[in-house]
Amino acid sequence: DGGITQSPKYLFRKEGQNVTLSCEQNLNHDAMYWYRQDPGQGLRLIYYSQIVNDFQKGDIAEGYSVSREKKESFPLTVTSAQKNPTAFYLCASSIGLAGVYNEQFFGPGTRLTVL
């Protein structure tokens, strides 16, 4: 459970605004991920990072951006280009991307609502 924090827990955004979701981990994990969760659709990968200063697009990266300047931090920016941003956002981390090292630990999530 512990080791990954996300803030804020709830976030309200007006249309046209960019917002940044925070994700921090103290598990010394190399890999970090951002998922979007909508009802009935499971977890969809937005971006992931295997190492500092490197990140890759996931399945639904359009309208989102990330940075990985520190091993512990992987913030997600939801831009105004994201047409339907209201969702539950989950951050996760793992030791790496190889086999069982892919066991992912999730943060508590941020619920974003566009007003």
Added chain:
Amino acid sequence: GENVEQHPSTLSVQEGDSAVIKCTYSDSASNYFPWYKQELGKRPQLIIDIRSNVGEKKDQRIAVTLNKTAKHFSLHITETQPEDSAVYFCAATDSWGKLQFGAGTQVVVTP
């Protein structure tokens, strides 16, 4: 890319009965298959996982079976209890090592 399908989407069982959730995957290179449990409003948590070199794994009331030939794996929960009520997700690694998740199964255990 990897495609993971999960069935059923909802499952209602009586307390004490067994529950079975099935997943299929498409990438024959997948080598890691975790199952996560997510209670309402909370984060997903790993409950059991299996690697491709193992056919079955058990942890108390929970077991997972893997059929690599048929590309499917299943979660079995025996002697279900009300606290087993949650959404359960299966996942499989794709060729890049990332996890692809199923759509989830809402399990409701009725007393």
